[in-house]
Amino acid sequence: MPDDLRPHLEIVLRHASLRSTLTQIPRLEINFGQATAATSPCLYRSMVCFILQGSKDVALSHELLSYDPAQYLISALDLPLSGQIRDADDGQPYVAVSLTLDPALVAEVASTMPPVRDTEAQGTGIAINPMTTLLRDTLLRLLSLLDAPNDIPGLAPIVERELLYRLLQGSQGRLLRKIAQPDGALGRIRRAVAWIRAHHATRLRIEALCDASGMSRASLHRHFVALTGLSPIQYQKQLRLQEARQLLLAGDHSPSDVAFVVGYESASQFSREYLRQFGAPPARDVRQIRQAIGSAALA
Template structure:
C-alpha cells in the first residue's frame, strides 16, 4: 500500500511542516509527526482521516485500535479521545491528511445519488474502512492541487465532491448520510455536542441541552452515549481536562488558576479528575511532558 501512496506523501511533505499544516484547500489539513510516548488526548472533529505513512492508535471505549495507510477513518462528530502516532517501520515520520466534513455538501452530493432509506440510527461515531484504489486516486488529485494553487478555487470543490461520492458509495455511506441529515439522531447529537462546546466552562444544564438538540432526556442520553461513548457530563469533563492540559503546557498559570478558567468550582476536584484522566497530577504531568518535548531538541 505504501508504494501506491508515495506520490501523496511527496506532495504532503512539500507543503507541510512538522505538526499540523492548514492548507490552501478549504478544510484540508496535513499532519506530520514522530512517534509519541504513550497516548495523548486529542479532539477528533467531524472529518475523514487518511494516513499516508506510519500508523496511529486510538483509544475507543477502553479498546486501543490501530489503523494505518490500509484504512481510512471517518469521525461523525467532535469526539474527545486519546491517541498515539507511530513512525513507519523504516523510521520515516507519520504523515496524515484530514478533511473536515461539510454536512451541507454531503447532503448535496447524496441528493444526486440513488435514494437509500436508512431507518436505523448509526452506531458509534467513529468507523474504520479499507482504503480503495478509487479513493486513493481521487485523494491524489485533490492533493496535487497544492502544486497548482491557482487551480484550487475551481478544481478543489470538484475533487472534494468526487471524494465524498466515493465515500458515500463505501461501507460507511449510511454514517455519512446521517451526518447530512440535521433532523436525524446523529444531527441532533451533533447540535448537543456543539452546545456543550459553546458552554463548556459553565455548569451543564440538561434541560437546555435537550432544548438545543430537540430531544427528550431519555432519547438524548441514549443516543449521546451510543455515538460518543460518554454521557453529556463526561463529555464536558473531557473537553475541560483537555483544555486545561493545553493551558498548563503553553502558559505559566497554576493548576488552581487553570481549574477555575476551564469551569471547575473546586481546585481539589480538578486535581483528582486530572490525575484519574492523565495518570499524574497536573504538576507532575507537566514536568513529564516538557521533558518528553525537550528530548528531540537535545538529541
Template sequence: MTHDLTPHLDIALRHAPPGSTVTSIPRVEIGVGQASSGKAPCLYRSMICFILQGSKRVAINDNLLSYDSAQYLISALDLPLTGEILDAPSGQPYVAVSLVLDPAILAELAATMPPVRENDPKGIGIAINPMTAPLRDTLLRLLSLLDTPADIPVLAPMIERELLYRLLQGPQGRLLRQIAQPEGALGRIRRAAGWIRDNYNTRLRIEALCDASGMSRASLHRHFLAMTGLSPLQYQKQLRLQEARQLLLAGEHSASDVAFAVGYESASQFSREYFRQFGAPPARDARQIRRKIGAAA
C-alpha cells in the same frame, strides 16, 4: 505503507513540517509526528482521516480501533478519544491527511444520489473502512493542488465533492448521509455535542441539551452514549481537561487559574481528574511536554 501512497507522502512532507498544518486547501490538514510513548487524549473532529505513513490506534470506552494506510477513518461527530501513534517503517514519521466534513456539501451530494431508506445509525459514530484505488487517486489530485496554489479556488471544491461522492458510495455512506440529515438521531446528537463544546466551562444543564437536540432526557442519554461512548457529563469533562492542557502548555497561567478558566469549582478536584487523565499533575505534565518538544526541535 504501500507504494501507491508514495506520491501522496512526498507532497505532504514538502508542505507540512512536524506538527499539525492547516493547508491552503479548505478543510484539509496534514499531521506529521513520531510514534508516541503511550496513549494520549485527543479530539477527533467530524472528519475523514487518511494515513499516508505509520499507523494509529484509538480507543473510545471499550472500543479499540487500529488503522494504517490500507484504511481510512470516518468520525461522524466531534469525539474525545485516546490515541496512540505507532511506529512507521524504519523510524519514519507518522503522516496523515484529514478532511473536515461539511454537512452542507454532503447534503447537496446525497440529494443527487438515488434515495435510500434507512433508519438512524446504531452504534458509535466512528468507523474504519478499506482504502480503495479511486479514493487514493482522488486524494492525490487534491493534495497535488498544494503544488499549484493558484488552482485551489477553482479545482479544490470539485475534487472535494468527488472525494465525498466516493465516500458516500462506500460502506459508510449511510453514516455520512446521517450527517447531512439534521433531524436524525446523529444530527440531534451533533447539536448536543456542539452545545457542550460552546459551553464546556459552564455547568452542564441537561435541559439545555434537550432543547438543543430536540430530544427527551432519556433519548438524549441513550443516543449520546451510543454514539460517543460517553455520557454528556463525561464528554464535557474530556473537553475541559484537553482545553486545560492547552492552556497549561501556553505557560501563561497557573494550574489553579486554568482550573477555574475551564469550569472547575475546585482546584484540587481539577488536579485529581487531570492526574487520572494524563498520568501526572498539571504543572509537571506541562513541563514534561515542553521538554519533549524542546528536545525534538
C-alpha cells in the same frame, strides 16, 4: 508505506511543519507524530482521516479501532478519544492528513446520488473503512493543489465534492449520510455536542441540552452514550481537560488559573482529574510535552 501512497507523502512533506499544519486548502490539515508508548487522550473533530505513514489505535469507550494506510477513518461528530500512534515498520514517523467535514456540503453531494435505504442499526460515531483506488486517486488530486496554490479557490471545492462522493459510495457511506440528516439521532446528538462545546466552561444543564437537541432526557442519554461512549457530563469533563491542556501549552498561565477558566470550581479537583486523564500533574505534563517537542525539532 505502500508505493501507491508515495506521491501523496512527498507532497505532504513539502508543505508540512512540525506536528500540525493547517494547509491553504480549507479544512485540510497535515499531522505528524512520534510513536507513543501508551494511549493518550485526543480530540477527534467531525472529519475523515487518511494515514500516509505509520498507524494509529483509537479507543472509544470499550471499542478499539486500528488503522493504517490501507484504511481511512470517519468521525461523524467531535469525539474525545484515547489514541496511540505507531511508527511505520521502517521507523519513519506517523504522517496523516485530515479533512474536517462540512455537513451542508455532505448533504448537497448526497442529494445528487441515488437514494439508499440504510438498514444497519446505528453504531458509534466513528468507523474504519478500507481504502480504494478511486479514493486514493482523488485524494492525490486534492493534495496536488498544495503545489499550485493559485488553483485552490477554483479546483479544491470540485475535488472535495468528488472525495465526498467516493466516501459516500464506501462501506461507511451510511455514517456520512446520517451527518446529512439533521433530524435523525446523529444530527440531534451533533447539536447536543455543539451546545456542550459552546458552554463547556459552565454548569451542564440537561434541560438546555434536551432543548438544543430536541430529544427527551432518556432518548438524549441513550443516543449520546451510544454514539460517543460517554454521558453528556463525562463528555463535558473530557472537553474541559483537553481545553485546559491546550491553554497550558499555549501560554504561561498557572494551572489554578486555567482550572477556573475551563469551569472548575476547585483547583485541587482539577489537578486530580488532570492527573487521572493525562497521567501526570498539569505542570509536569506540559513540561514533558514541551521537552518532547524540542527534542523532535532538534532531531
